[in-house]
């Protein structure tokens with residue numbers, strides 16, 4: 001596998017990026033923490049190091065802003081990434097893998113091979129786990145697996161408590177599954193994220209392991225960490241391999257005729273389908289790991305006995321929540337497989353008609369499993385495609401095609417993240433969209449978070465999110481548009497609120513979804529297309545069933561008034577039950593948003 005990958009990867013063209021890579025300035029920039037970049041920025045004359053002026057506005061904008069965006073980079077720096085003048089984190093990792101390739105090939109397997117689990121908490125169809133198992137079997141040594149719980153990573157990624165709980169529960173199931181194959185799963189909490197690489201090295205040495213396998217994560221910090229770790233371990237004669245697994249097509253593979261990354265989904269998807277058809281192995285499934293070497297049970301007895309720690313203190317949930325989430329979101333790869341089969345058996349054929357109606361269970365609710373990695377997208381796409389009785393992704397039943405194309409959005413947003421890494425640094429895809437003058441109205445934001453805006457469809461959706469840790473896709477678009485346009489609140493506050501509450505929180509998909517709905521991202525909805533919450537409500541929840549389920553104050557409101565109680569004669573009833581009046585007037589809010597977007601986009605900071 002590494003040989004094939006190395007052969008396929010093009011030699012990096014000598015570019016401005018390559019020149020910078022060798023320079024002192026670049027080295028200091030990649031090794032410097034964002035906080036230090038910021039504190040140095042004021043004294044620096046380097047335009048790439050200036051913070052975005054938006055940051056300077058924070059004094060007047062208040063505490064919320066300062067808390068959320070201390071690290072926003074300058075537009076100039078984002079543009080430098082856009083133009084390829086700064087090496088992207090994925091290039092750093094690819095370079096580390098390429099440059100150590102020969103050396104790693106020559107390392108002999110010692111006492112064990114290790115797989116490091118991250119967002120791939122399954123035994124089935126797991127590329128790096130399978131590769132680790134094969135390496136261990138071939139050398140006749142045990143396979144050991146590990147997962148490191150990092151409270152600081154959870155904090156930095158704003159991982160929601162419900163997602164952390166899901167992770168811990170998934171780990172417990174995974175530990176049992178692996179034990180059936182005599183494979184130990186060792187789980188340890190590492191308090192400081194900066195200590196993770198060092199701790200990995202210690203564990204590998206303790207286990208006399210010479211080979212480490214893991215699947216790739218595409219966020220900036222993770223790519224940079226892995227790039228350094230590959231090199232550091234190679235110096236200690238330990239081989240680390242980092243594989244593409246959470247995507248079907250690796251980022252960087254698909255380019256336009258002019259050689260650029262696609263920034264629009266439809267042509268990207270056409271290229272994605274053509275590429276998968278031309279490379280059918282991309283949808284081949286990886287077997288689960290083989291039964292472990294007999295010595296594993298004795299040699300690593302302690303690891304089998306180790307327990308999965310509780311969620312860290314910063315991410316605990318209450319007993320009530322724990323019971324609710326456990327019932328709603330059963331953990332483990334078998335639950336994921338069951339849900340997938342049921343969906344493919346009963347629902348996928350009607351997906352096109354049902355997918356936009358939040359009152360129906362017309363979608364798969366598999367996103368929590370895709371994000372945790374208890375299910376691979378390869379497996380899901382294959383199963384749907386095979387039901388379609390065609391080997392083509394773009395033929396046969398329209399609903400099946402549609403569902404596959406929805407799953408492909410996951411790949412699309414990961415390709416975007418790898419190509420434009422600054423979206424990971426609080427920056428909109430188009431840097432000039434950072435110039436929009438957002439509102440930071442704390443009362444409006446609180447009303448949105450708590451589902452008290454007086455717009456029933458928005459409130460129903462936010463209450464669904466707060467109660468079950470998940471929200472229907474149509475509603476995600478409605479509430480995101482409402483926040484960024486009707487309330488003109490900085491979309492990043494919504495993005496972060498979502499991450500903090502979703503069980504399926506996935507940086508790339510969430511950032512992409514917010515960028516789309518707020519018209520600031522890649523392939524954005526045009527900014528002048530502003531969702532009318534009332535029309536959305538009438539179209540997608542025609543009987544008001546979804547609203548009545550999540551907004552009990554409106555349960556007794558009859559007919560169409562449920563979409564707009566104060567404008568359709570149900571005001572007294574709504575008021576009596578404590579349902580608020582609308583916090584903004586849509587038409588006026590729309591005009592305000594249009595003006596703010598126009599002004600922001602045309603200013604050149």
Ligand SMILES: Cc1cc2nc3c(=O)[nH]c(=O)nc-3n(C[C@H](O)[C@H](O)[C@H](O)COP(=O)(O)OP(=O)(O)OC[C@H]3O[C@@H](n4cnc5c(N)ncnc54)[C@H](O)[C@@H]3O)c2cc1C
Nearest residue numbers: 363364365366367406407409473476505506509510513514
């Ligand atoms: C503002 C906003 C924020 C979002 N945040 C996230 C997030 O943090 N994590 C997340 O997994 N999805 C996110 N999405 C995408 C989408 O809403 C969810 O994936 C979907 O609602 C999950 O429900 P499902 O599994 O029933 O989807 P289905 O309709 O059954 O779709 C199957 C799978 O396709 C993928 N998918 C579908 N639509 C999208 C999409 N628009 N973008 C990316 N992947 C998609 C998901 O993995 C999903 O599980 C967001 C969308 C928006 C508009």
